[in-house]
Amino acid sequence: MSPEKDPAQRVAIGISFGNSYSSIAFTTGEGKAEVIANEDGDRQIPSILSYVEGEELHGGQAKAQLVRNATNTVAYFRDFLGKEFKSIDPSPCHQSAHPVQHDSTVAFNIRDTPEEKENAVTVADITTRHLKRLRISASDYLGKHVNSAVITVPTNFSDAQKDALNKAAKAAGIEVLQFISEPVAAVLAYDARPDAKQADKIVVVADLGGTRSDVAVIASRGGIYTVLATIHDYEVSGFQLDQVLMDHFSKEFMKKHKTGGDPRENDRSLAKLKLECEAVKKALSIGSSANFSVESLAGGLDFTATINRSRYELLASKHFAAFARLVTHAVEKAQLDPLDISEVILAGGNSHTPKTASAVQNAFPESTKVLAPSTSTTAINPNELSVRGAAIQASLIQEFELEDIEQSTHPMVTVTPHLSHAVGVLCISGDESTGVFHAIVDAETPLPVRRTALIATPREGGDVLIKLCEGARHIKVTKPEPKAKQAKDDSDDDSDDESDDEEELREKTWKVGKVLSEAALRGLKKGAKVEVQINIGADLNVNCIFREVGGKGGVRGLLSGPKSQQNGSA
Amino acid sequence: MASVQVSLPLPVLPEGWAGEKDFKAIGHLSHATDRNIEPVGPHFLAHARRKRHKRTFSEDDR
Ligand SMILES: Nc1ncnc2c1ncn2[C@@H]1O[C@H](COP(=O)(O)OP(=O)(O)OP(=O)(O)O)[C@@H](O)[C@H]1O
């Protein structure tokens, strides 16, 4: 057995491989994920390779070559993997080596050897070289030969893309134990924290990357994750935010130096401008102002300037708004309401920008927690979410045979019936019109499931009714009372009448649906609590136990599933 | 999973309510929706184990 196939000899890491940056992480003996810095000290390693007289530069060093050696520098290539040339969008590569058609795949014509001639290097080979550098960095850091990994991919990465990535990784000496999706890795990174409490919740992962943004709505039920909806957008991106700053500083430069020309119109000036603007953008995530400084920006003229954060936020406001809109669209696509969302996890580098987080927070009610550096002191670095999740998953499965992993990830295991309605009890009254529904198992919970609830009883104890029902979440909208006109001053004109602008009150409530069963518990003590345990099988049979906490006996109930079991649509 | 805590009280049993062994089955659950769960995280692994070995929660607890 080859070392990487023998679980005992595996050294597995997590890899996040983005178009803009990649990261590597491992899980310590104590089960904590740690992100590895490469030999340049970078934890966010630009996914870029550059060739100078045959020497291969990688990461930050390769990125610096975008100014002088752009045509031999390959960047923003991840999304080309496993695709035909005609289906790719080459625009992120305008300022680096251009992708070209090569047989049925995509390649870059670069001088990657000391010789003068250009070679067509396929995107698969570029990926292999990149992954190899990551593997070497991780091996050097760990002092062990890394030979396997869990790699994160977007939720819309096709099988052909995964296939191509798998082969490229293998050629780089990395056995891919599993591909996991980026947003799910982010949720896992949060859930794996030692103080994390497991709860049933709907989480949105909103990822604002360099070349794209991706949003996923995920039901998290007892630590099991189901993706309910996703949205991908290639217009809303970190590039656009950089562009705002590039336009701003170009205009400032031209105002100051009438003869220097437009730095956006010369390749080298543009490359310098872009690198500096990305750095300015990052500085504005922490500071309230940042300096722009480029030697010989254009026409041989140096340029320095400052910008404050509020100016930047104003200039880029439509992009932040567009991102927030994307997030709410994803919620709509999942047929949910913002009130249904417990948390928004902000991922991707641009989530460091405070305005990204506040724009998203404004699109959600206060009850929704936005997890980003500027809104939560306990937020995990948004750049590191994917790779941390990957490293945790790697530690969970690295001792399994590949065959076992494949079997467990097969649709036979993963395709699972999910509850279409919440199941719970009626409180206060047994009458469906006056009783208050309280959910015990939420909708979108995968089956089988077992849940327990502890329920209060009437003050005097005695005999109680436990009525099990289905419940449908309902958003109750209350229009504000029109303000009573002030009597003493009739001369007020309409401008004072603000009742139209006042926000309506929106609340999450329940509508009682189908009644499933009734049970009685008798002679409860004063102050007793009732424990209800509900077991729902994949066949929708329900098995429940009702008992007084600390009391003897109890009542059991069985319900059979619906008669003609049909599968709903996923 | 921690228990769900419900602080609103259960209703008083109506006068004359009767059921065999104090239980009355009334309806069935609505049909379920098939969806793909993500093969990620410790709780999924437990789910996969139960499914592949056809074990129940309580057998799994033992
Ligand atoms: N501290 C920061 N403040 C603001 N923006 C940042 C910060 N760090 C990184 N970014 C931006 O985040 C983007 C990169 O995000 P990320 O590392 O998530 O990339 P990625 O997944 O490789 O992106 P993609 O695949 O979309 O190109 C870049 O636009 C970068 O400028």
Ligand SMILES: [Mg+2]
């Ligand atoms: Mg990304």
